[in-house]
Amino acid sequence: MKRFHGAGPAAAGGGANAADGVMPGRPGGFALGGADSAADAEKRRGVRRMKALAAGLLLAVALVYALAKWAQAAGAGGWAAYVAAAAEAGMVGALADWFAVTALFKRPMGLPIPHTAIIPTKKDQLGRQLGDFVGENFLSPEVVRLRLRSVGIGSRLAAWLADPAHADRVTAELATALRGALTVLRDTDVQAVVGETVTRRAEAAEVAPGIGAALERIVADGGHRRVVDLVCARARDWLVLHGDSVAAAVTGGAPGWTPRFVDRKVGERVHKELLRFVTEMRDMPDHPARGAVDRFLADFAHDLQADDDTRARVERLKSELLGRGEVQDVIASAWSAVRGMIVAAAEDEHSELRRRTRESVLSLGTRMTADDRLRAKVDGWLEDAAVYVVTTYQNEITALITDTVASWDAEHTSRKIEAHIGRDLQFIRINGTVVGALAGLCIYAASRLLGA
Structure with a gap:
């Protein structure tokens, strides 16, 4: 039974491949890196516990089967046959689901059985299919327009801009961006x-x-x-x-x-x-x-x-x-004067530039709140812009998914995926054991009933 347990889904642990790519995610989210995070370690411990529980249940069913067979041979009565049938079917269900779960991540017991080790061997194909799926179902113009229309960005933006605190923030951010742009440009x-x-x-x-x-x-x-x-x-x-x-x-x-x-x-x-x-x-x-x-x-x-x-x-x-050189110098020096005035106005919180910008932001928010046609225009512009982006760069976006998946190390990817979903997959083994036992009991009872 130890050999059977070890041939199940890959156990937690194992050194990370230093050549693995890195895809940063949210804390505890899926990420490929050289070292496991604390969240990954906790997930692996959970997988080990569930694997031990599934294997223990299989051992328990096997023990019940052996005892039931012994009792049946000892003339304990008809109930022993029912228990043996249920335990036998439970073992079959557990083994079948163990094979199915293991085949996702590796070859069961190392045997070159076709259509096993699906994730390592078909990682690139899965990446392409995932990219195609995202492109067809999430990046289509109809989906983008419908989603943006349901969100009502124009109404939300109008209410947000009409708030004086938000107008101050927008003004400050615009001033910062303007100063940054003028700083980057060489005179x-x-x-x-x-x-x-x-x-x-x-x-x-x-x-x-x-x-x-x-x-x-x-x-x-x-x-x-x-x-x-x-x-x-x-x-x-x-x-x-x-x-x-x-x-x-x-x-x-x-x-x-x-x-x-x-x-x-x-x-x-x-x-x-x-x-x-x-x-x-x-x-x-x-x-x-x-x-x-x-x-x-x-x-x-x-x-x-x-x-x-x-x-x-x-x-x-x-x-x-x-x-004349003097005239060219005057024309060229005009930029320095204009730049200095703009930077000074952007840095001064009480300048006419920032005051008018703030008033314009508030005015835009108020107008959008009261004008349905203006909100509809803003929604239309945003929808058109989003549709243009997804239709123009759809291939680049899906290629990002495909190329990222292709860059992952196959073995380490399997371990990572198993750490995230392996605990739930072990419930399949447990359910297979329980459902198999119930199904075996029902089939044996039905056969005895029909045979009688």
Whole structure:
């Protein structure tokens, strides 16, 4: 009987294969690793106890059978035959179920019987079938849509986002993610991309018509007059403070044969007339010079849009400006300024960026709670996204199952599986013994009854 017991399902224990793969799971869950966990050891002890119980029951039935046969031979009465029949059938049931349970994990008594050691020999096939089963029954678009629709993600998400505490959490997580993304990006790479993008877009687009249209609207609305007022005011202030500079400039440009006092008089006169002209232009909205400026700007705006020569000149000027290193440095450095502002706003809990983000999250949650159509749209987007993922990557997901199972060591896999389900399988042996005995008793009783 010891040999029979040892040939049953693999006993607990045994060293782990160092080459086994590792599939981390929940505490106490199925995992293939080099060493057994405490949960695995406890499961193995449970399997050993159940195996001992099943084997003990078989020994008890065999002992009952031997005693019943002895009593029958000694003329104890008809009851001994019934007991012997029940015990005999119980032994047959126990042996048959022992064979079935053992065949799952190893070859019974080491004999090369066909269709035994199913898990070690067909591990890869089982992995493929498991992957196909998951793909067909869990990753189909219909199943995914039905499951997501029954969950009601839109309603749950709306209620979750409408909670101020959750909105704060979302805002904080978004700020953290934003800071992390900006930290990972290298400034030199981003600056190069920004500079190239801005330059390429600027070179591809003709700017003259747009500038002309904008200037035309500004002149039509009188928006340029404030600029003219500012220029006139500043020019007058400069002339008041630098009258000597104007006089010196006129004197320096005078011929050498003119008397000095005449040059000074001319310089003073020129300064006085310039000051009068600028003052009148500043104080008189209808000054002829202002009208000339209006006409010049209007004509220039028209030429920017309609005159080919003017437009070509503007494009050449644009290309020259974009080609200058100073302009490229300004374009590239814009990223550093923007990045600094975003990081500072993301880190500041009271910044306008985080405040508006929080308000937007709360507003979205409130709108989704009250708007059935919006919730339906969100549900539809999530369903479409999930269906796209499972249909596009179904083969990769099922291949993950298949390849993972294929990477497991066959012997160690059998031991692990037995540790997790072996205790329940031993109940099959116990049930087989009990059911076999009852069936044998019924069959023997029926045969005696029919024979009588």
